[in-house]
Amino acid sequence: xxxxxxxxxxxxxxxxxxxxxxxxxxxxxxxxxxxxxxxxxxxxxxxxxxxxxxxxxxxxxxxxxxxxxxxxxxxxxxxxxxxxxxxxxxxxxxxxxxxxxxxxxxxxxxxxxxxxxxxxxxxxxxxxxxxxxxxxxxxxxxxxxxxxxxxxxxxxxxxxxxxxxxxxxxxxxxxxxxxxxxxxxxxxxxxxxxxxxxxxxxxxxxxxxxxxxxxxxxxxxxxxxxxxxxxxxxxxxxxxxxxxxxxxxxxxxxxxxxxxxxxxxxxxxxxxxxxxxxxxxxxxxxxxxxxxxxxxxxxxxxxxxxxxxxxxxxxxxxxxxxxxxxxxxxxxxxxxxxxxxxxxxxxxxxxxxxxxxxxxxxxxxxxxxxxxxxxxxxxxxxxxxxxxxx
Numbered sequence: 001x002x003x004x005x006x007x008x009x010x011x012x013x014x015x016x017x018x019x020x021x022x023x024x025x026x027x028x029x030x031x032x033x034x035x036x037x038x039x040x041x042x043x044x045x046x047x048x049x050x051x052x053x054x055x056x057x058x059x060x061x062x063x064x065x066x067x068x069x070x071x072x073x074x075x076x077x078x079x080x081x082x083x084x085x086x087x088x089x090x091x092x093x094x095x096x097x098x099x100x101x102x103x104x105x106x107x108x109x110x111x112x113x114x115x116x117x118x119x120x121x122x123x124x125x126x127x128x129x130x131x132x133x134x135x136x137x138x139x140x141x142x143x144x145x146x147x148x149x150x151x152x153x154x155x156x157x158x159x160x161x162x163x164x165x166x167x168x169x170x171x172x173x174x175x176x177x178x179x180x181x182x183x184x185x186x187x188x189x190x191x192x193x194x195x196x197x198x199x200x201x202x203x204x205x206x207x208x209x210x211x212x213x214x215x216x217x218x219x220x221x222x223x224x225x226x227x228x229x230x231x232x233x234x235x236x237x238x239x240x241x242x243x244x245x246x247x248x249x250x251x252x253x254x255x256x257x258x259x260x261x262x263x264x265x266x267x268x269x270x271x272x273x274x275x276x277x278x279x280x281x282x283x284x285x286x287x288x289x290x291x292x293x294x295x296x297x298x299x300x301x302x303x304x305x306x307x308x309x310x311x312x313x314x315x316x317x318x319x320x321x322x323x324x325x326x327x328x329x330x331x332x333x334x335x336x337x338x339x340x341x342x343x344x345x346x347x348x349x350x351x352x353x354x355x356x357x358x359x360x361x362x363x364x365x366x367x368x369x370x371x372x373x374x375x376x377x378x379x380x381x382x383x384x385x386x387x388x389x390x
């Protein structure tokens with residue numbers, strides 16, 4: 001199943017297991033910094049709802065689009081183009097230096113996507129673009145088997161962008177490219193024996209470039225595009241009738257993003273203990289970029305939160321929530337800064353695992369702050385969890 005935040009795939013760990021893991025996390029980590037907030041549930045009476053005007057809400061929407069979403073997708077498109085050039089160099093001259101260059105370009109591409117990937121609405125949802133870029137989670141190993149079959153059969157139809165675009169989404173994006181560059185037999189790319197593998201990889205980067213360019217173009221379009229629809233909502237628009245509809249889309253990035261990090265990126269690989277860890281369930285474990293991706297996830301959402309200025313919409317009595325959220329982002333930075341790749345080794349080491357456990361706690365806290373506090377304070381309905389299904 002594609003990691004597009006639409007419907008919930010079957011969980012690797014049921015929710016009771018997740019609660020047990022979080023309980024264990026709190027027990028394992030002591031002397032944690034405390035966030036300076038009071039939960040809304042502990043307050044007397046219903047919380048005060050924002051009195052922000054339509055214009056103020058739409059300013060936040062515009063800030064997000066122009067200051068974070070557009071630059072984020074543009075950076076991804078540029079990184080895809082760089083990766084495509086690096087693969088072209090490798091295919092033209094197979095050598096260790098060019099292989100290293102292609103792998104470095106892939107790492108940059110992963111970071112660029114990870115900063116913007118939780119914006120799961122608008123152009124990225126058209127034509128399965130999100131799933132084509134990143135097919136995850138793949139619990140049944142469908143993508144892996146399909147990529148391995150292409151390599152084993154030397155399927156020439158997978159060596160052009162047009163041909164690849166007709167195939168399963170599982171072989172078109174970052175997961176497939178990771179296997180090409182880091183999977184079994186990848187070192188052959190530095191020799192003439194890796195010619196087919198390289199051309200397959202080049203088709204993937206060309207496909208990612210096309211996808212990135214298309215998404216960027218759609219977000220850049222002014223008249224009649226997604227940006228105009230969200231910043232000038234109309235009753236006739238099925239998705240964006242009011243300013244709240246547009247604002248809810250922005251807040252949903254954080255709610256769904258932190259939920260996905262917790263439930264799809266951290267919990268499955270961590271398991272409930274060192275012995276129960278399943279490190280191969282971490283995204284990008286082959287390339288040892290799991291930690292780099294997580295860092296970019298948090299950096300991207302922190303940037304989006306800051307640039308959007310959504311905290312300015314909070315009622316005066318709850319203005320402190322903005323600083324509370326920033327405090328938790330700092331805690332996440334602290335935990336991430338104490339971790340070293342690869343995460344596949346971290347989860348099995350008691351002392352190293354503690355910081356990852358702390359990151360899990362902070363992720364859960366951030367998700368609660370956005371879903372249980374900021375969203376209702378802005379008068380937004382809870383909606384549905386992107387991981388809970390229809």
